[in-house]
């Protein structure tokens with residue numbers, strides 16, 4: 001009997017806000033029960049319906065800085081004027097229990113993680129499990145419309161996010177996978193296919 005080697009995945013998903021990423025991540029978590037979501041810390045205010053400890057840990061600037069100094073983050077960045085950071089313990093716990101860890105982070109955070117992993121030995125489980133996916137809106141106009149439809153941010157905030165998105169979109173080439181989110185169902189099929197395929201991938205020594 002041949003058994004599939006088990007490998008935990010460190011799945012990094014980046015997308016300009018309004019790119020449909022939250023819905024796609026929620027669907028992944030609903031389908032793949034071995035996957036845990038890495039709840040980030042942020043200094044921004046909660047939006048309507050967001051829950052502390054589920055969507056984010058909403059913390060003050062001072063608390064954020066204290067955690068930076070204590071080395072609690074594997075990466076952290078300033079996005080749209082607020083600070084965001086991934087807690088080291090989420091990733092460690094997820095991997096220790098044989099789970100996949102899903103991270104929704106911006107392009108700066110993804111670059112930091114890539115840089116860190118590159119300095120680890122090739123057989124390190126984090127490095128072996130790393131998968132990054134960029135989810136792009138079909139166009140900037142579509143993104144702007146989606147942000148307005150979502151109705152969660154003021155016009156000025158939306159314009160800032162659109163400008164930021166234009167910059168972030170230039171980074172898609174740094175990722176292993178690209179999904180252009182035209183239709184949500186098709187995008188989800190692509191995303192789940194990536195996860196399934198990665199679990200079936202046999203890594204060579206050179207990988």
Ligand code: 5GP
Nearest residue numbers: 017040076077079084085086104105106109
């Ligand atoms: P939002 O405020 O719309 O929830 O997120 C804004 C941006 O911050 C998104 O691009 C999201 O991926 C990113 N983000 C959320 N958590 C983290 C994190 O822990 N680290 C980094 N670098 N970016 C994050």
